[in-house]
Amino acid sequence: MKFRTVIGLEIHVQLSTRTKAFCSCPADVFDLPPNTAVCPVCTGQPGALPVVNKQMVDYAIKLALALNCRVNEYSRFDRKNYFYPDLPKGYQISQYFYPLAVGGYMDIDVDGTTKRIRIRRLHLEEDAGKLVHEGDSITQAKYSLVDMNRCGVPLVEIVTEPDLSSPKEARIFTEKLRSILRYLKISSGDMEKGALRCDANISVVDLERNVSSNRVEVKNMNSFRFIEKALEYEEQRIMEALMRGENVEKETRGWDLATKTTVSMRGKEEESDYRYFPEPDIPPIVVSKEEIERLRSSLPELPDEKKLRFVQVYGLPEYDASVLTMDEFVADFFESCVELTGKPKETSNWIMTEMLREMKELENEELKIKPEHIAELIKMVDQGEISIKTAKEIFPEVFRTGKMPSQIVEERGLRQLSDERTIFEIAKKVIDENPQVVSQYRSGKKSVLSFFVGQVMKQTRGTANPKLVNEVLRRLLEG
Ligand SMILES: [Zn+2]
Incomplete structure (x- = not known):
């Protein structure tokens, strides 16, 4: 029926x-x-x-x-x-x-x-x-x-x-x-x-x-x-x-x-x-x-207008614009962040996922996070100082304590390892220790590359720049 x-x-x-x-x-x-x-x-x-x-x-x-x-x-x-x-x-x-x-x-x-x-x-x-x-x-x-x-x-x-x-x-x-x-x-x-x-x-x-x-x-x-x-x-x-x-x-x-x-x-x-x-x-x-007209002209920008502006001015998908404009505080926070980052979509991703998730857990506590925190996180990821994974890992601490991301990264030794020479040496050691896996790779089983990547990441406590690790390993295995 x-x-x-x-x-x-x-x-x-x-x-x-x-x-x-x-x-x-x-x-x-x-x-x-x-x-x-x-x-x-x-x-x-x-x-x-x-x-x-x-x-x-x-x-x-x-x-x-x-x-x-x-x-x-x-x-x-x-x-x-x-x-x-x-x-x-x-x-x-x-x-x-x-x-x-x-x-x-x-x-x-x-x-x-x-x-x-x-x-x-x-x-x-x-x-x-x-x-x-x-x-x-x-x-x-x-x-x-x-x-x-x-x-x-x-x-x-x-x-x-x-x-x-x-x-x-x-x-x-x-x-x-x-x-x-x-x-x-x-x-x-x-x-x-x-x-x-x-x-x-x-x-x-x-x-x-x-x-x-x-x-x-x-x-x-x-x-x-x-x-x-x-x-x-x-x-x-x-x-x-x-x-x-x-x-x-x-x-x-x-x-x-x-x-x-x-x-x-x-x-x-x-x-x-x-x-x-x-x-x-x-x-x-x-x-x-x-x-009536006096009161009409005193109305603030309402969610629908704000949403439209976010789509037009920042080029955000409608869905993002809807979520961000539900709450005026969140919308204002987003705009302050974008002023610092100049990257609307990346900023929106951080706020819609990580920040709103943490905000849901809050009960009446004062919000410690500031637009500067999100801006610094995005910059550190962009400049390869930390991986996106590390950035997401430290986010709850940034949110709860109000410490700058760079400070947490220093304290916990999480700065991304992008020094090619150091990665080269660790990669070489891993390769030398696993001759059997090396011959698997060289006989065509390319998927074992991920084993080596995993080993290098483990030795560097996850801080090695994954892109660089992949490049170095390929060069060593194929060279
Ligand atoms: Zn009364």
Whole structure:
């Protein structure tokens, strides 16, 4: 049977503003003790009035522009009514009828081709508090505690059209969104800390019978890997149901890390359940064309533009340019290196493989490596002072200690032996000690050359210049 998977995403981004959406409490509450960043506004005390945070609106407009959306000159807040213990007001302030921005897109690279994912809308809202269940959340909670620090923390919600057709595309989309958030410096984009939260709607179409499954919403995917894993699991579950001639329930399911499956959370609520109505305490947001243009001109060079420039200016393959521009720090590092080396592709190879591998292992430590380190490594290899193998061997030490490569090479006696006379003498000795192998070579078995090369390398602890060793050995064996 043939199937097509249809995925749409709803992503919440926590904006890194100084204060909350509608009051002057701090917005970065992740490490604060419970209920220490609260006030009458964000805890919904009677008579308290919300005031819109301008920085929040500016950040959201920047994001909307970076995602090619049309920013509405008029937008408005609405109340989304529901009861939950972590929502003291009994409603969440959101934008329903008149969102801040609509009609955008983001291009993603999937297996070497570019795919455009449309963005339906982008709007502002406030976060809710957090419930902490005593004991275990799944098993025997005797009571629950509420922490209202997160109430009123500013969020942007981004809703895509159902243009994604695989779990992998959903992961790539979210990763690229994080990259853009970090370029804009408007959110940490940390999924582990809840600054980037992704919910997905997934359905599967049976192309042979032309029927579509119900749509399932998947939540709790708090890492890029889990987005892909949870959706793969769900895709498979829906396909199997279709193959049995059944349909799946229209419901909300959560990714369960322990069992690596999705589990039912609740039936999907309809939007009408929330009884949206205009927020009477906050005037509409009116943004002039000039203001929008001012914000547009303040945008930095974004990943797509940077990638294009890296291809055009440095002649890099598209793949390299994509990898290097994912992270602005890495992109800047690359450019500083190239200024020193003048060799874009060699520099890119070092950064994409050795450096990114080491960076993945880092946890919050300060980065000690500087562009000068990579430049010196490339120069030493080019000038034959060390082999590429030695260069790769010492790289982790350069990275971890911040010592210059030349210093490590000196300390460990790894300088490449390129003195022809010394190599000649070692080669001659090796040949004299192995007359049988010499006669094998001379009777036509040329492959034994590698035995001699190996012996010379061993005697020089791997520092002999391999090209020179080969030349000298050939001359001795054939001369
Ligand atoms: Zn407050």
